[in-house]
Amino acid sequence: MAQLVLADHDGVTLRPATLNTVTAALALGPEVHILVAGSGVGSVAREAAAINGVSKVLTCDDERYRHLLPEALAPLIASVAGRYTHVLAPATTFGKNVMPRAAALLDVAPISEISAVVDASTFVRPVYAGNALATVQSADALKLITVRGTAFDAAGTGAGSASLESVPAADATEGASWLSEQMTQSARPELTAAKIIVSGGRGVGSRENFALIEALADALNAAVGASRAAVDAGFVPNDYQVGQTGKIVAPSLYIACGISGAIQHLAGMKDSGVIVAINKDEEAPIFQVADYGLVADLNKAIPELIDALKR
């Protein structure tokens, strides 16, 4: 039997995390299929068929799947799941939204956001915001899984030549309709997808002074984050928050400015590649996780850093 990957896409192209999910699926067995559901998704299906290692693309092109609402999509997943040992989706907001609903329809205990495959029924997943790793074993015949994209390499593309199979639409649950979307129109990268993040904490001092953090971010083409303390102090909106109750990030470079390093903040960023801490308090716990620590007043250090980067 094969593994099925649920494609995350915007109607035109695949979202990159789908490729990482294919890699996780290939770790479970050689035959991987992809389900592309949507409306007018021919280009997405062709893109999926070219992913290395994918042998079949199931397509379900129907108006009811246009916005990938879980009320419509979960019954479709349930209708094709019987052909597979595992159904996997990326742990994006899309995958997290639909997979548990499909699991309820199938009476399966889903496994969220795995970071490693041990064997066909055993997986590693972070819990307590990554402060512990749980190894869990599923007793269900069918496994429904979401995959943490940063934990698996992206599958290659271009060498695949999967066959296409159209599958019939399933009855959708009524009651939900899509109104609109407002995607963040920022020149800066999105926090959870950024390669570099510059974050500010209470030490930044004021809402006005947060412009320093933004200027450094712009010099590095980085996203802007914040600690909960900075959010609570009203320096920045809540969606900037990195931490256990905010966003979990793992960029290649994380620069923490004026952040003391409370447990709840560390939980959200300690999987970053390289961590830099700039703080005038040399006892700040952030220095214990930082690869490079600079004990300095950020009001002096950040402008210097921006100047140095421009050179």
Added chain:
Amino acid sequence: MKAMVAVKRVIDYNVKIRVRSDGSGVETAGVKMSMNPFDEIALEEAVRLKEAGTVSEVIAVSMGASACQETLRTALAVGADRAILVETDADLQPLAVSRMLSVLAKREEVSLLFLGKQAIDDDANQTGQMAAGFLGWPQGTFLSSLKVDGTHLVVEREVDGGLESLRLAIPAVLTADLRLNEPRYASLPNIMKAKKKPLETVTPADLGVDPAPRLKVLSLAEPPARAGGIRVPDVATLVAKLHSEAKVI
């Protein structure tokens, strides 16, 4: 219409968790426990709807050991009208919890079932979506805004890279993200009043649900620790290190 809010008792978000050396779980003896922060936001939203006259009654539900009564008393102090504890010593997982919630939501004839988007202990982010699946209700997950519009809801959801707006028929399942509201603290008089509010205790068997876990946790381990870093004396050294040693800029 009535609202039900699921509240989970978890290790407080400010506590640094310790994995037991035998890998059997997390040390909980003497550790501060609190209401899951996302559930606090869900509860606040339900209480605000009651204060606005949209909702007639707010029922708080928790599941687990008898100590969950504390969490329910907190919910009552914040503004829930009554509470239900599903008492069990079983290792509860989202599948059983969502099934029991769906049974209770039907029994109590609620129109809105609120939850936090995830609990900060197991980080599963499943229970609301699964309850919606069991109930056959529409779901509004990861909400940053909620408006009641007659027989429908207009919700705004936090999705990767932005926001999505949906119109949902009532009854519906709703899960709270961070921006939905800022939860209040319970006042001392309300904490005193909460002690007199009704708290019913039922068992999984009363709800006709087998709470046995389907996922076996084989072990729990600390993630690999970060190697200690170095201090740099000035900005120039920092930039040089990032450039030539770490190669990240």
